[in-house]
Amino acid sequence: MxxxxxxxxxxxxxxxxxxxxxxxxxxxxxxxxxxxxxxxxxxxxxxxxxxxxxxxxxxxxxxxxxxxxxxxLGAMVKEIKGNGRLKLALIGGFEFNAVEGEHCQIETDSGRIITGTILSTKASVHVYGREAGKMERTEQNMEVRLDEKVKSREDVLALGIRVGNFVSFDPRVTVTNSGFIKSRxxxxxxxxxxxxxxxxxxxxxxxxxxxxxxxxxxxxxxxxxxxxxxxxxxxxxxxxxxxxxxxxxxxxxxxxxxxxxxxxxxxxxxxxxxxxxxxxxxxxxxxxxxxxxxxxxxxxxxxxxxxxxxxxxxxxxxxxxxxxxxxxxxxxxxxxxxxxxxxxxxxxxx
The missing domain is CATH 3.40.630.10 (Zn peptidases)
Structure with missing residues (x-):
C-alpha cells in the first residue's frame, strides 16, 4: 500500500x-x-x-x-486610478509579465469578491501598435481592469475597494489525461x-x-x-x-x-x-x-x-x-x- x-x-x-x-x-x-x-x-x-x-x-x-x-504569490491594491483602474503591489518574488492577461479577484474589507483582469496600460495593438509589446512591464505600466461599470476613482470606492485589499490570481487548474497538472x-x-x-x-x-x-x-x-x-x-x-x-x-x-x-x-x-x-x-x-x-x-x-x-x-x-x-x-x-x-x-x- x-x-x-x-x-x-x-x-x-x-x-x-x-x-x-x-x-x-x-x-x-x-x-x-x-x-x-x-x-x-x-x-x-x-x-x-x-x-x-x-x-x-x-x-x-x-x-x-x-x-x-x-x-x-498574489498582490495588493496599491492605488485606485482616476480612470477606475487599479495599480498593484506584488506579494512574493515574480514579475508582472508572469500575470499579464490573468483573471484575478479583489477581496474587499467586507469580504465581497470583485473580479478583473491584469493588463498593461497599452494593451491594444490596434491603438498603440508596436509600443504595446515593447513597453516594459512594471508597476507603473500595469493595471487591473475591473468587471464592473466604473469610470472614476469614486466609482471604485463605491464598490468597497480600498488600498490594501488583497488580489488573487485565477489558478486555472487542469489535470490532463496524460497525467500533467497545470496550474498556478x-x-x-x-x-x-x-x-x-x-x-x-x-x-x-x-x-x-x-x-x-x-x-x-x-x-x-x-x-x-x-x-x-x-x-x-x-x-x-x-x-x-x-x-x-x-x-x-x-x-x-x-x-x-x-x-x-x-x-x-x-x-x-x-x-x-x-x-x-x-x-x-x-x-x-x-x-x-x-x-x-x-x-x-x-x-x-x-x-x-x-x-x-x-x-x-x-x-x-x-x-x-x-x-x-x-x-x-x-x-x-x-x-x-x-x-x-x-x-x-x-x-x-x-
Whole structure:
C-alpha cells in the first residue's frame, strides 16, 4: 500500500482553488484544519496562522519536522486610478509579465469578491501598435481592469475597494489525461497535498514512526518567514518539502523528486542530502540533485532564525515556477515515496 496519487491530486486541486496569497490565508488554513480533523490527526494553530500537526514516534528524545507552505504569490491594491483602474503591489518574488492577461479577484474589507483582469496600460495593438509589446512591464505600466461599470476613482470606492485589499490570481487548474497538472500555485500547494497524503497513509496503516514527527503547514513562506519560528525544541532534522526548479542547466524534470544541494542561502546539510539520495536509490525512485540559484525555503529561514537543526529540501519538479506552472503525477508520487522512506528511516543525522 502506497500513498494515494488520486488523493494527492484531488487535494491539490481543492487547495489551488482557495485563494491564499501571503497575508490572507485564513480560508485555506481552515480547510486544512477540517481535513486534519477528518483524518484524525492531532494539530494546533500557531500565532502566525500556520498549522502544526504531530505524530508521536517510538523515540521522543529527538524529533523530525517536515514543512510545506500553502501561501501563494498574489498582490495588493496599491492605488485606485482616476480612470477606475487599479495599480498593484506584488506579494512574493515574480514579475508582472508572469500575470499579464490573468483573471484575478479583489477581496474587499467586507469580504465581497470583485473580479478583473491584469493588463498593461497599452494593451491594444490596434491603438498603440508596436509600443504595446515593447513597453516594459512594471508597476507603473500595469493595471487591473475591473468587471464592473466604473469610470472614476469614486466609482471604485463605491464598490468597497480600498488600498490594501488583497488580489488573487485565477489558478486555472487542469489535470490532463496524460497525467500533467497545470496550474498556478503548484508551488507549494502540491507539496502540502503530498504531506496530507502521507499523513493519511500513515494513519490508515497504523504506522508508528521511529521518531516523533511534526508537520508544519506554513503560511508566509513566499515572503520569507513562514517556518522560522515555533520549531519544537527537540527538533533535530528539518525537511522542507517545496518544489524542484526546472530550467536551463537544471537536471530536474516534471516527473522526478528533486533533492536540493544548494540554493541562494547556501548548501543544505550534506549528511541529510546524502541520506535522502541513498533512500531514493534504495527505493528505485526517479530523482535528481540540483542547485536552485534564486530560491529560499522555510528550512533556510529557520536556520537564519538561529535554530540548531539539520536542514534539507526536496520537492516535485515544477516547470515555469512562479508563472503558470506544470508538473506531473509521477513527480508527486516520487516525492511522496521519498518522504515516506525518510520518515520510516531510523538513521538520524545528529
Amino acid at each position: 502506497t500513498v494515494s496519487t488520486d488523493y494527492m491530486v484531488e487535494t491539490f486541486c481543492a487547495l489551488a482553488n482557495i485563494p491564499s496569497p501571503s497575508g490572507n490565508t485564513e480560508k485555506v488554513m481552515a480547510w486544512i484544519e477540517t481535513e486534519l480533523k477528518r483524518l484524525g490527526i492531532r494539530f494546533f494553530r500557531m500565532n502566525k496562522g500556520a498549522v502544526m500537526a504531530t505524530l508521536p514516534g517510538a523515540n521522543d528524545e529527538k524529533h523530525r519536522l517536515l514543512t510545506a507552505h500553502v501561501d501563494t 500555485h503548484i508551488d507549494d500547494k502540491a507539496s502540502v497535498a503530498i504531506l496530507l497524503g502521507v499523513l493519511k497513509h500513515l494513519k490508515e496503516t497504523g504506522t508508528t514512526l521511529p521518531y516523533t514527527t511534526h508537520f508544519l503547514i506554513s503560511n508566509n513562506e513566499e515572503i520569507g518567514y513562514g517556518g522560522n519560528s515555533g520549531v519544537p525544541e527537540k527538533t533535530v532534522e528539518y525537511l522542507a518539502v517545496d518544489m524542484g526548479a526546472i530550467g536551463d542547466g537544471q537536471t530536474t524534470d516534471e516527473y522526478c523528486v528533486s533533492i536540493c544541494a544548494k540554493d541562494s542561502s547556501g548548501p543544505y546539510h550534506y549528511g541529510l542530502r546524502k541520506h535522502l539520495v541513498r533512500l531514493a536509490d534504495e527505493n528505485g525512485l526517479n530523482y535528481q540533485v540540483d542547485i536552485y540559484p534564486y530560491y529560499g525555503s522555510d528550512a533556510s529561514a529557520a536556520l537564519r532564525a538561529g535554530y540548531d537543526i539539520v536542514h534539507g529540501l526536496i520537492g516535485p519538479g515544477v516547470d515555469a515556477s512562479h508563472s503558470h506552472e506544470r508538473t506531473h503525477k509521477e513527480a508527486l508520487d516520487n516525492t511522496a515515496k521519498l518522504v515516506l522512506a525518510y520518515l520510516q528511516s531510523e538513521k538520524m543525522q545528529a
